[in-house]
Amino acid sequence: xxxxxxxxxxxxxxxxxxxxxxxxxxxxxxxxxxxxxxxxxxxxxxxxxxxxxxxxxxxxxxxxxxxxxxxxxxxxxxxxxxxxxxxxxxxxxxxxxxxxxxxxxxxxxxxxxxxxxxxxxxxxxxxxxxxxxxxxxxxxxxxxxxxxxxxxxxxxxxxxxxxxxxxxxxxxxxxx
Amino acid sequence: xxxxxxxxxxxxxxxxxxxxxxxxxxxxxxxxxxxxxxxxxxxxxxxxxxxxxxxxxxxxxxxxxxxxxxxxxxxxxxxxxxxxxxxxxxxxxxxxxxxxxxxxxxxxxxxxxxxxxxxxxxxxxxxxxxxxxxxxxxxxxxxxxxxxxxxxxxxxxxxxxxxxxxxxxxxxxxxxxxxxxxxxxxxxxxxxxxxxxxxxxxxxxxxxxxxxxxxxxxxxxxxxxx
Numbered sequence: 230x231x232x233x234x235x236x237x238x239x240x241x242x243x244x245x246x247x248x249x250x251x252x253x254x255x256x257x258x259x260x261x262x263x264x265x266x267x268x269x270x271x272x273x274x275x276x277x278x279x280x281x282x283x284x285x286x287x288x289x290x291x292x293x294x295x296x297x298x299x300x301x302x303x304x305x306x307x308x309x310x311x312x313x314x315x316x317x318x319x320x321x322x323x324x325x326x327x328x329x330x331x332x333x334x335x336x337x338x339x340x341x342x343x344x345x346x347x348x349x350x351x352x353x354x355x356x357x358x359x360x361x362x363x364x365x366x367x368x369x370x371x372x373x374x375x376x377x378x379x380x381x382x383x384x385x386x387x388x389x390x391x392x393x394x395x396x397x398x399x400x401x402x403x404x405x
Numbered sequence: 406x407x408x409x410x411x412x413x414x415x416x417x418x419x420x421x422x423x424x425x426x427x428x429x430x431x432x433x434x435x436x437x438x439x440x441x442x443x444x445x446x447x448x449x450x451x452x453x454x455x456x457x458x459x460x461x462x463x464x465x466x467x468x469x470x471x472x473x474x475x476x477x478x479x480x481x482x483x484x485x486x487x488x489x490x491x492x493x494x495x496x497x498x499x500x501x502x503x504x505x506x507x508x509x510x511x512x513x514x515x516x517x518x519x520x521x522x523x524x525x526x527x528x529x530x531x532x533x534x535x536x537x538x539x540x541x542x543x544x545x546x547x548x549x550x551x552x553x554x555x556x557x558x559x560x561x562x563x564x565x566x567x568x569x570x571x572x573x574x575x576x577x578x579x580x581x582x583x584x585x586x587x588x589x590x591x592x593x594x595x596x597x598x599x600x601x602x603x604x605x606x607x608x609x610x611x612x613x614x615x616x617x618x619x620x621x622x623x624x625x626x627x628x629x630x631x
Contacts, residue, residue, distance in 0.1 A: 239501045269501075275493070275545045277463045278537065312502070314552045316591035317542060320499045324545035358591050362584035365541040 230261045230305035230341075232405060233297075237311030237322030239269040244347040244389040248378060248398040249310040252345060255402025264300040269321040271297075273328065282331035294328050302332055306341040306375065306405055309363065313348040316358045326366070338371035341405065345377070345398055349384035356381065376401045453484045454530035454567070454631065459522070461536035461547025463493040468573040468615040472606065472624040473535050476571065479628025488525045490518070493546040497522075497553065506556035513556040522550065523557050531567035531631070532598065534589070538574035541584035551592075561596055567631075568598035571624065575610035582607065601631065 234253060238245045253263050271293035282288045301307060311322050318326070329336060344363045348355040356379045367374050378401055380394035389395065458477070462469045477487050495518035505514040513519060526532060536543040543551075554561050570589045574581050582605045593600055604627055609615035 239499070239503075243502075269499070275463065276539065278467070278539075279463075314500065314502075315548075315554065316595070317548065317551075317588050320545050320549040320552045323540075323542070323548045324499075327539045327545045329540065354591070358584065358587035361587045362541045365580070365584045369541070 230405065231300075231303055232256055232261050232263050232306040232308060233300045233304040234263060234265045234308045234310060235297075235322060235325060236265070236267045237269065237309070237319040237325075238267075239319070239321065240312075241270075242386065243312065244380065244383045244386060245310050245312050245345065247386065247389055247395055248345040248347065248380065251395045251398035252308065252310065252343075252378075252402035255399040256405050257402075259403050259405065261306075261402075261405060264304070266293075266297050266300070266325070268325045269319070271325075273321075273324050275324050276327040276330055288328070288331040290328070294325070294331075297325070298332050301329070302335045304340060306343070307336075307372065308343045308345070310345040311347075313346055313350075313355055313359055316355065317362065318359060333370075336370060340370070340372045341375040342367050342370075342372040343375045343377065343401060343405070345380070345401070347380040347383045347389060347394075349382075351382035353379070353381060375405055452530070453486070455486045455488065455525075455528065456480055456531040456533060456631070457525050457529040458487060458489040458533045458535060459526075459547060459550055460489070460491045461493060461534075461544035462491075463544070463546065464537075465491075465494075467537065467612060468606065468609045469535050469537050469571065471612065471615055471621055472571050472573065472604065475621045475624035476533065476535075476604075476628040479625040480631055481628075483629055483631060485531075485628075485631060488529070490522050490525075490550075492518075492522075492550050493544070495522070497546075497549050499549050500552040500555050502555075511557045511560060513553065515553075519550070519553045519556075523553075526554075527557060527560055527564055529566055531569070531601070533569045533571065535571040536573075536585075538572055538576070538582070538585060541581075542588055543572070543585060563597075565597040565599065567601050568593070568596075569601045569627065570603045571606075571627075572603075573606040573609050573615065573620075575608065577608035581605075602627065 236249050273293050274290050378397045383389040497518050498515045536547045606620040
């Protein structure tokens with residue numbers, strides 16, 4: 230499969246990037262091809278809601294989404310990896326997801342998806358609103374949820390390195 | 406009608422929904438550990454308030470802008486002062502989670518529109534978040550602002566105020582607002598905000614759609630009852 234992994238963290242070696250690395254290691258071992266897009270390190274501007282894409286077939290924004298769009302359309306799986314900021318996804322990855330609007334019809338159906346998220350809080354409720362949104366997006370796009378790794382209690386790299394979550398991320402990648 | 410729930414109704418409903426969506430994740434209520442805004446319910450009484458409105462739409466004359474205008478008309482009529490920031494038209498960089506603010510007295514390293522927004526929020530009696538729904542939650546433009554609350558997180562948690570949430574979406578499903586509502590409910594458990602209600606306008610994709618509904622009147626009434 231072709232798997233597109235979209236990360237949301239501004240930390241290059243943070244908690245969620247470890248999950249991304251482990252997921253990718255597992256998926257690569259199973260023979261899948263990976264395209265990784267680190268939202269926080271790319272130039273992506275927010276959707277203007279101008280609807281011009283629906284009329285002209287092109288987004289008016291010219292930025293890093295131009296390289297992501299083909300990878301979204303051709304992917305067999307789209308995987309989201311991020312820390313939780315204020316009970317939701319970081320603005321950096323939400324900016325990317327809002328821009329799905331243009332190629333949306335070409336991205337619908339026939340794909341798998343997965344969510345790997347980290348949070349400082351040890352309480353499971355920290356994940357509920359992100360998971361709700363993830364499930365709604367998956368339903369809307371017609372994607373099958375391949376699994377979730379919800380790494381609570383992981384505020385820093387040291388926390389997650391001593392948890393079972395990297396292993397779960399590897400296993401999820403492996404069984405994609 | 407389900408577009409203007411009382412807090413209790415929608416909280417019970419959405420939590421149940423969210424639990425279902427989350428596959429039965431066991432919940433420890435953050436309300437008991439992180440502070441509960443309801444303790445401040447009677448804070449303002451009949452006092453004239455400063456209301457800070459943060460909108461998230463990139464449309465100057467869209468559906469949520471109309472609800473904002475009507476809400477403001479209602480609230481101004483009651484003598485409240487309005488400070489409005491249309492975040493999609495402001496220059497605001499995303500939080501880099503560098504923790505510079507932790508060692509610089511809550512000051513972010515970024516110099517942008519948050520320099521004017523945060524002092525207003527921290528001196529407000531009420532905060533109102535208004536957004537169109539993009540992929541089941543607030544627009545990225547508004548989420549940038551929420552993430553940047555991080556620099557003032559202690560001050561935010563020490564500043565009780567009233568709050569409201571207004572959202573518009575094209576979808577008409579019963580569950581269209583579940584994701585964003587779950588998000589707002591979580592914010593209410595973390596921040597000492599006293600929820601005054603939500604207004605969720607569904608099935609309004611464009612301006613002409615919402616103009617033909619009762620939502621603008623509801624927004625005005627919402628402002629008037631503060």
